[in-house]
Amino acid sequence: MAKNSSSSTTAPDTAWLGRGRHLGPEPEQDVRRNLIALKAAGVLDDFLDLDPIEAAASTVLHPRDEAADPGPSARRLFEARWLVADDVTVRAQLTTYDPEGRRKEGEGVTWVLAAEAEQAWDVHWPSPATMFFPDSDQVAWDHDTAPGVRLRMTNHLPKDDDELRHRLRDCTRQSWFVHVVVHEAMTPDAKGQQPVSAFLPPSLRHQVVEHRGTPEQAQIADFAMKRELSVRMPRGGAVILPTAAQGADYDADRFTVRTVFLDGSEPTELLDRIKEFAALPRIMSPEAEQALTRLRQGWHLLTPEEELVHAQDMVTKYAEALDAMTTSRDLYREAAEAAQAALAEVTGGDGAPVPHVPGQTKTDGSPLSALTKAFGRFREPKK
Structure with missing residues (x-):
């Protein structure tokens, strides 16, 4: 106590x-x-x-x-x-x-x-x-x-x-x-x-x-x-x-x-x-x-009236939770698709990494840059 x-x-x-x-x-x-x-x-x-x-x-x-x-x-x-x-x-x-x-x-x-x-x-x-x-x-x-x-x-x-x-x-x-x-x-x-x-x-x-x-x-x-x-x-x-x-x-x-x-x-x-x-x-x-x-x-x-209010409140909460889960699932799917697209861009679509060209210094053509731009396309509409 x-x-x-x-x-x-x-x-x-x-x-x-x-x-x-x-x-x-x-x-x-x-x-x-x-x-x-x-x-x-x-x-x-x-x-x-x-x-x-x-x-x-x-x-x-x-x-x-x-x-x-x-x-x-x-x-x-x-x-x-x-x-x-x-x-x-x-x-x-x-x-x-x-x-x-x-x-x-x-x-x-x-x-x-x-x-x-x-x-x-x-x-x-x-x-x-x-x-x-x-x-x-x-x-x-x-x-x-x-x-x-x-x-x-x-x-x-x-x-x-x-x-x-x-x-x-x-x-x-x-x-x-x-x-x-x-x-x-x-x-x-x-x-x-x-x-x-x-x-x-x-x-x-x-x-x-x-x-x-x-x-x-x-x-x-x-x-x-x-x-x-x-x-x-x-x-x-x-x-x-x-x-x-x-x-x-x-x-x-x-x-x-x-x-x-x-x-x-x-x-x-x-x-x-x-x-x-x-x-x-x-x-x-x-x-x-x-x-x-x-x-x-x-x-x-609870009284019967309180039980009814509680049940209605729980239905609302469950609906909100389901909606949040659905939104989270959609976001996860979009993120997975963006990751796959970024990976394809980096590997040239065949799963193998794009070879590095000697003397290439531009960052825009690097695999990291490709991934960044790919995820940037996914994030930009969500801002």
């Missing part, structure tokens, strides 16, 4: 991008079962399950390029198409990858998901993640690539100061998700322990990782975030962490909520800030750019 490096490309407002890890034993089988079930239920228009090599070799909509290739570590590529808001088509690709280098125990399989709609993305649409993965706590598909954190649940901050700073760096530099830290003013009851991200709209719910600081962690967490990210964590409040590529649109005060009641009620102010943060222009990592390019240029799941 591609390494993260600097980029200046902003994610389009039509796209939904995600990257995580599946820690279960059969990630591709979980995806396959979910796709089959959703197609049978009429949620999906259609889906494809492709071998990466086959997928790279059969790219049809655009000429194949490096960005459209899922890469050597790709395990499987899935495509799905569905409708939202009655008539808006969404196309999505999910690629699973082997871990880089030697696989560590518990590291799982990395997945990259890119989805794009025909118009600006609405957070109230269904999450693309649940089109491929079952929305069940029993399937561990929702782990972030930053170690130790997971979607759809609360992730308590490490007790150790060094571990805490290391996690903050990982989450803000490596992750594609939005990270929110909520401080518990006092230990909450069962309702308060539920993640506040559960109140978010469906399409945003699987793009937010929620961290929790215990009451006694107020000072150490605040110090670590101030040192690493230049943000503060208010007691009993919450803060949305900036990303490494965050532009001038991030305002620490704007994305800090002073009070969050963890009693099971809907934290409206925090939810509004998360939605506002998620709507900011976001710089894509090179890997995210590749995923979006692969979706656009390496798409295979």
Whole structure:
């Protein structure tokens, strides 16, 4: 998989991008079962399950390029198409990858998901993640690539100061998700322990990782975030962490909520800030750019109308190729005839070279001159 490096490309407002890890034993089988079930239920228009090599070799909509290739570590590529808001088509690709280098125990399989709609993305649409993965706590598909954190649940901050700073760096530099830290003013009851991200709209719910600081962690967490990210964590409040590529649109005060009641009620102010943060222009990592390019240029799941357009395009291309071959054949034949004529002129028509006359110094009568003039007659009309 591609390494993260600097980029200046902003994610389009039509796209939904995600990257995580599946820690279960059969990630591709979980995806396959979910796709089959959703197609049978009429949620999906259609889906494809492709071998990466086959997928790279059969790219049809655009000429194949490096960005459209899922890469050597790709395990499987899935495509799905569905409708939202009655008539808006969404196309999505999910690629699973082997871990880089030697696989560590518990590291799982990395997945990259890119989805794009025909118009600006609405957070109230269904999450693309649940089109491929079952929305069940029993399937561990929702782990972030930053170690130790997971979607759809609360992730308590490490007790150790060094571990805490290391996690903050990982989450803000490596992750594609939005990270929110909520401080518990006092230990909450069962309702308060539920993640506040559960109140978010469906399409945003699987793009937010929620961290929790215990009451006694107020000072150490605040110090670590101030040192690493230049943000503060208010007691009993919450803060949305900036990303490494965050532009001038991030305002620490704007994305800090002073009070969050963890009693099971809907934290409206925090939810509004998360939605506002998620709507900011976001710089894509090179890997995210590749995923979006692969979706656009390496798409295979065509509708009947797209198949017809593709077939007509291929007929045109084949006709142009045939015409080019015919023209090349005619040019080759004319060149061969000119060569034969030149050879005949040089040899006098009997295949033997014309003898050289001693003392002859004119270049016009040389065999080389005859060949040059013969080919000159062939080239001149083509100028």
